[in-house]
Amino acid sequence: MIRDVLFLGLQIGLLYGPLALGVYLAINVLSLPDLTLEGSFGLGGAASATGLVLGLDPVSALLLGMCAGALAGLTTAILHVVLQMNVLLAGILMTTAAWSVSIIVMGTGNISLVRAETLFVWAEAIPLGNQAATILVGGVVTLLFGLFLTWLLGTGFGLATRVTGLNIQTARSMGIRTEMHQVIGLMLANALAAASGALVAQSQGFMDVSIQGGVIVVGLAALTIGMSVMRSDRIAAGVLSVVAGVVIYRCIVALSLRMGIPPNAVKLITAILVFAFVAARIHGKGIFTVTSFVGWQARRRKHMQFLENDRVAPLF
Amino acid sequence: MHPSLSAVRLRGATKRFVGLGKKEVLTALDSIDLDVEESSCVALIGSNGAGKSTLLSILMGTLLLDEGVLQLDHQDVGEQPSWKRADKIALVRQNPEHNVLSALSIEENFALAIMGRERAFGLRRYDRDAVRHAATQALAKFGMGIESRLSEAAGTLSGGQRQAVAVAMAAVRNPRLLLLDEHVSALDPKRAKVVAEVTEDIVRAQSITTVMVTHDLSHALKHSDRVLMMHRGRIVMDLSGDEKNAIGFTELASRFEHLVGEALPDRTLLAV
Numbered sequence: 001m002i003r004d005v006l007f008l009g010l011q012i013g014l015l016y017g018p019l020a021l022g023v024y025l026a027i028n029v030l031s032l033p034d035l036t037l038e039g040s041f042g043l044g045g046a047a048s049a050t051g052l053v054l055g056l057d058p059v060s061a062l063l064l065g066m067c068a069g070a071l072a073g074l075t076t077a078i079l080h081v082v083l084q085m086n087v088l089l090a091g092i093l094m095t096t097a098a099w100s101v102s103i104i105v106m107g108t109g110n111i112s113l114v115r116a117e118t119l120f121v122w123a124e125a126i127p128l129g130n131q132a133a134t135i136l137v138g139g140v141v142t143l144l145f146g147l148f149l150t151w152l153l154g155t156g157f158g159l160a161t162r163v164t165g166l167n168i169q170t171a172r173s174m175g176i177r178t179e180m181h182q183v184i185g186l187m188l189a190n191a192l193a194a195a196s197g198a199l200v201a202q203s204q205g206f207m208d209v210s211i212q213g214g215v216i217v218v219g220l221a222a223l224t225i226g227m228s229v230m231r232s233d234r235i236a237a238g239v240l241s242v243v244a245g246v247v248i249y250r251c252i253v254a255l256s257l258r259m260g261i262p263p264n265a266v267k268l269i270t271a272i273l274v275f276a277f278v279a280a281r282i283h284g285k286g287i288f289t290v291t292s293f294v295g296w297q298a299r300r301r302k303h304m305q306f307l308e309n310d311r312v313a314p315l316f
Numbered sequence: 317m318h319p320s321l322s323a324v325r326l327r328g329a330t331k332r333f334v335g336l337g338k339k340e341v342l343t344a345l346d347s348i349d350l351d352v353e354e355s356s357c358v359a360l361i362g363s364n365g366a367g368k369s370t371l372l373s374i375l376m377g378t379l380l381l382d383e384g385v386l387q388l389d390h391q392d393v394g395e396q397p398s399w400k401r402a403d404k405i406a407l408v409r410q411n412p413e414h415n416v417l418s419a420l421s422i423e424e425n426f427a428l429a430i431m432g433r434e435r436a437f438g439l440r441r442y443d444r445d446a447v448r449h450a451a452t453q454a455l456a457k458f459g460m461g462i463e464s465r466l467s468e469a470a471g472t473l474s475g476g477q478r479q480a481v482a483v484a485m486a487a488v489r490n491p492r493l494l495l496l497d498e499h500v501s502a503l504d505p506k507r508a509k510v511v512a513e514v515t516e517d518i519v520r521a522q523s524i525t526t527v528m529v530t531h532d533l534s535h536a537l538k539h540s541d542r543v544l545m546m547h548r549g550r551i552v553m554d555l556s557g558d559e560k561n562a563i564g565f566t567e568l569a570s571r572f573e574h575l576v577g578e579a580l581p582d583r584t585l586l587a588v
Binding site for chain 2: 152154155156157159160162163166167169170171172173174175176177179186
């Protein structure tokens, strides 16, 4: 059973690998809470599926989907950089819009890709079973993008992107054009999310606009789990951990389904999982253990310090 | 002063801040004319709210002028964003957190300083040996042993060590103009002395034009070629050459109190 769960986790998790990388780039590296990633996931699936139906080969269709995602990221970045809108707000608006845009792109709410040649049909022709083909394609695509992101963030350009996410004032006085790094970073992050959408659409053999619903949470789960599994400031470790995070997350989901939890409860499990990992990250093991009076006092002081340092951030 | 030697030139520089009610307007810089001679070190003193920090921000570009002209090496830079000026100007702020990126290693911080010098953040990895060499040379002057910790995260350094790194990074950038915004005021007296003295050595050795804001009058007299006093957005006193050398701390302090109309803070008096 452990073997089953592990393979199931790899099979579905790796399809979401590029999305996890996009979430890592936008939220962790750039410190921009960009919810557009969810819309880009759907948009990438829609553009890629439409491309396949129109006779594109699977790789070109994947790239087409990524371009659509990059455009969504560009729009959010322009809303943020030019119109000075909060990224969170811009992302919510863009994701809402992306739903309609996806339907417009496809001309309908869902299209079938049964007759189309996909990356997964290619892999099955090797020949490989369905599960092995999915793991292979998801793994190769995630590996390529992971290596690309690790390389990029190690260059001078990538270092400047990281600094943009750490402190804008310091970055600018070091000669970094921060707004450009935000625009390019958001385009890249959304292109990665779109690649995941395209992979999911190709692997399931049909595209439905509803696949984008709630995928940002999958990315957040990957990020929190990954950061808890591996704590390091190194870029390679960060990229590896977020991919590991998304696989672990899918393993946990697969395990809970195996244990008889109804599929409708998956979103609840996801939310609880993210809560638990975030809580463990902030409080260590402390929150789950009963301690002495002194320990309770120390925790109370820590909490008071948090309240003293709490800040409000206006959304508009 | 010969006009061609002027590295920084301000003409009619005015900056106003509009208050919350949008009716009250605070004039932080009131039509300032200023020339800073090349390779000279200018100290800027004045009470809180005199406009010293606003002036530095205007020079760096984090604030833009409402009116007036700002020239650097006879080029108008008043409309340039701060990142475009970074190859010419370096700023060391009071708070160490804002000068050095604690999440990155010391080596990466220096790599950024070197790339910022050319404003070239390209798709190549930085030259590790060259960065480490430059960092080691610049840090060795401080004698704090930071040069042996280049791979560590900058966040592991103390405040004084971080300011030393910030000054060393500025030295590596070798800017046309160095701005120091009370860069040793958050340090303990011993560390402050070391950082201030090494800073002056670097500035003199590399002939960097420097503008430093300080609350410490004796520091201003000792480490600068020229002392400017600001009050309510204007330059009210300008001492240099023999006039500056002749004046002692006591007289400067009494002139300061006379012009500003308030007593000096105890800390400044005790610092003598």
